Amino acid sequence: MVKIAPSILSADFSRLLENVSEVEKAGVEYLHIDVMDGHFVPNISFGAPVLKSLKGKTNLFIDVHLMIENPDLYIKDFVDAGADLINVHIEACRHIHRTIQLIKSYGVKVAVTLNPGTPLHTLDEILPELDMVLLMSVNPGFGGQSYIESTTKKIEKLKKMISESGLNCEIEVDGGINLSNVKEVVKAGANIIVAGSAIFNTSDIDATVKAFRNAI
Ligand code: DX5
């Protein structure tokens, strides 16, 4: 089953809990939490306290996407704040294997994220350790960018890599996904779809989530 993961980066922060409740009521499964530090990516979003403010107020699966340098230093904070899964960028981790073990030691799910320019073979040694791979379909840092078309082939290739190794690893895709291209992304093999602006920058969130479900 394909899961929808709205990114709160595009939510109205003055009404954050209301926005989260709206997508939850509309039937999404995940909540995507985009954390940016102004170093790894050229933008700053928010940190663990914002996630903590939602703790106990939603039953959605909390999918934390860390776009930060030195993620090892902050993983525990995000687990304490309610993360169910932690995504770290392979480009930000000098010792990716160690970071993966650290995330697992907290009993949450672990995913590795690849930027559009990072090849799939960087996953060769770590794929069996992962619950999920997150493929970026935009260069991270901002919501509302356009989907990079070459991602579709990359998803297909990753899907093949996973099934040929007999693994049970999920594929999430993030960036520029909207009602016109979501079908292509799912068809290529993604089973978790992140959408920020396409869901929160609409006047009727409920109708948009339902339209996504239909398109899938
Ligand atoms: C990009 C973030 C994405 C982004 C998605 O750096 O990781 O999650 O918010 O937003 P849209 O769907 O607007 O591209």
Ligand code: ZN
């Ligand atoms: Zn993200």
